[in-house]
Amino acid sequence: MIADPHFQQAKVADDAPQFDFDNSYARELGGFYVSWQPVPPPAPSLVRLNRELADELGLDADVLAAPQGLAVLSGAVVPAQAQPLAQAYAGHQFGGFSPQLGDGRALLLGELIDRHGRRRDIAFKGSGRTPFSRGGDGKAALGPVLREYLIGEAMHGFSIPTTRALAAVATGETVQRETPLPGALLVRVASSHLRVGTFQFFAARDDEAALRRLADYAIARHDPQLAHSDQPYLELLRAVVERQAALIARWMGVGFIHGVMNTDNMTISGETIDYGPCAFIETYDPRTVFSSIDHQGRYAYGNQPGIAQWNLTRFAETLLPLLHTDNERAVAMATEVLQTFAPCFSARHLSVMRDKLGLDEGGDAEADQALAADYLGLLHEHRVDFTLGFRRLLDAASGDEAPLRALFAGNGEPLSAWLLRWHARSAAQPLPADVRRRTMARANPAYIPRNHQVEAALAAAVNDDDLAPFERLLAVLQRPFDERAEDDAFAQPAAPEQTACYRTFCGT
Helix, strand or coil: CCCCCCCCCCEEECCCCCCCCCCCCHHHHHCCCCCCCCCCCCCCCCECCCCCHHHHCCHHHHHHHHHHHHHCCCCCEECCCCCCCCCCCEEEECCCECCCCCCCCEEEEEECCCCCCCCEEEEEEEEECCCCCCCCCCCCHHHHHHHHHHHHHHHHHHCCCCCEEEEEEEEEEECCCCCCEEEEEEEEEEEEEEEHHHHHHHCCCCHHHHHHHHHHHHHHCCCHHHHHCCCCCHHHHHHHHHHHHHHHHHHHHCCCCCCCCCCHHHHHHEEECCCCCEEEEEEEECCCCCCCCCCCCCCHHHCCCCCCEHHHHHHHHHHHHHHHHHHHHHHHHHHHHHHHHHHHHHHHHHHHHHHCCCCCCCHHHHHHHHHHHHHHHHHHCCEEEEHHHHHHHHHCCCCHHHHHCCCCCCCCHHHHHHHHHHHHHHHHCCCCCCHHHHHHHHHHCCCCCCHHHHHHHHHHHHHHHHHHHHHHHHHHHHHCCCHHHHHHHHHHHCHHEEEEHCCCCCCC
């Protein structure tokens, strides 16, 4: 592959802030990437440093915030221990297969072992062209960078597995999208950047040896207990199925719409990745789509479990040569595991809904599923805000149904009938009332990244160079379950007409 003739290599510095990198991907998976360097930005400045995450990674936040730290976080200087690389991967994008995608504007800088002994990727997003850029500029704009920072931290606040931002850096340059925008770079932290699409890249080339190396690496990194099992690759498939079932159930529980569930955006680790055209549902409707590029509703809120299973089927296809020499037998083995997704998701989602409704795990599963489904039906029929509809159940559990009833316009008889069933189910369980309310309070956020508030914060940062709204919203979302009178404005949905025309964009 030929480098960009305008490519400018970052400086490698021995005196840069110390990152004790242990770069297993670069060391063990030669041929799975292209070694590359970030493009030094012309005038970098630190927009936001995640000090809590820096400490978790064993890094000195004060050093990172200093000029020498900014030089590393911006890609102007590469620490001597780093091995920057652009990963190769393929992917199904809106159902169509692209045999080569790869890191078109991202670079894996290196891997750290954090304070808890976990291996974490440190990666750039928006650091310039790579051999996988496919004609793109490899850059990122400030708005999408801050969106990813904000939504990632919100998901972390919900305790949903997610990649996170270590830093957002303004590059001092302009990137051209539909309009000229201020450029920026995200420093992203992940358990790994292994994707379903990583496996698809080598499967598309019928490279069984590479697939085996990749699968062995994934097992060693994410499921080391599987290495000595009788069927390690089948068990890897099972582990990924279970992680994704749990993840999607958690997404559904907070009304999250990923927006672009392509196979290159599904991680082997089970973390949420790539917060492009994502959004949170307000008025409950499972058909809700906010992404400007999802014209057919493929990735609508209610479609996400089915799409997850579709993506996992593509993952299973890549593993077939490793499962058995007889293809029919391999297909049968993979199919048996894939068929566990639906019941696994159902069980995980029921657990999420039981927590949201304040129900214990000992009740009849079918009856509890019906109770949850009927409540969602009421929210849909009466066009009730998803987050408020569940949060106000907490008031009803404490004996005050008025805030909940105020959300339902018109005929309240269907809600009354449902409440009778809910109260009866609640009274029949051994769960103490205070424990039940605490469970509900930790399952039903008071605050989500409401789309109009996110856009207002990003507009202030991008158009007015004012980060105060972003910081204010971020502080609210870092404590999403603790209802506070002074933050009441952040709990309020947008006007229906505003939500009806809301669209999100991928940021590329």
